[in-house]
Amino acid sequence: MASSYSLTEDLSTLRQYYPYELEEPYTPTYNIGIYMPGMVITADQPKLIRKMHFSMVPFFFKERKSAMCNARSSQILVNPLFKQLVTANKRCLILADGFYIWQRFGAEKYPFRFHLKDRQVFAMAGLWSAWIDPETKERYESFCIVTTPANPLVREIRKSMPVILTPETEKLWLSKETSEEELLASCSAYPEEQMIRFLVSRDIADRSINDASLIKPLNYVPA
Structure with a gap:
């Protein structure tokens, strides 16, 4: 499951890859987890960078807490919910510069960070939906990451990975x-030879921390 990622590059670097208008001010974020805001580009507004919440609440759900963070690529044309979103063109690009996967060593888990060798900022495939709070009538826009069977580099830790x-x-x-x-066909695994993997601080589990220490490569060997 892809449940956290990052977008840490400054605005000028982001615009080198995606030179579009921003709907809201941009803030680099070192760990974007479930329910946190992320930057996306939607199919219906491809020249606008928008902010939505990670972990999708489908429009027909009764409660916001029943969210989903991933959609398997093998299911996007099979699962009725995902197929409806695909057909309605509720597809989006999720802007990122890395993602995290935790691996258990003994009784503890440790996070690995993955990023690309040739791009400072990239896009993951996503689906999105707009949910209306039945009580407040507030509109809540959210997205999920489409995943695919992992390449060998990621598969050593997890069987699936985001579609990059x-x-x-x-x-x-x-x-x-x-x-x-x-x-x-666009949902194939990104080539392993074009990716980098390394251990990072377990502090990424602490959402109160948002600084460069979270993505510094660590040389420790988990026991």
């Missing part, structure tokens, strides 16, 4: 003209 898009597949993911076959 290339500039070419980003366009396919957002386009209304993309066929179902092309969508599924």
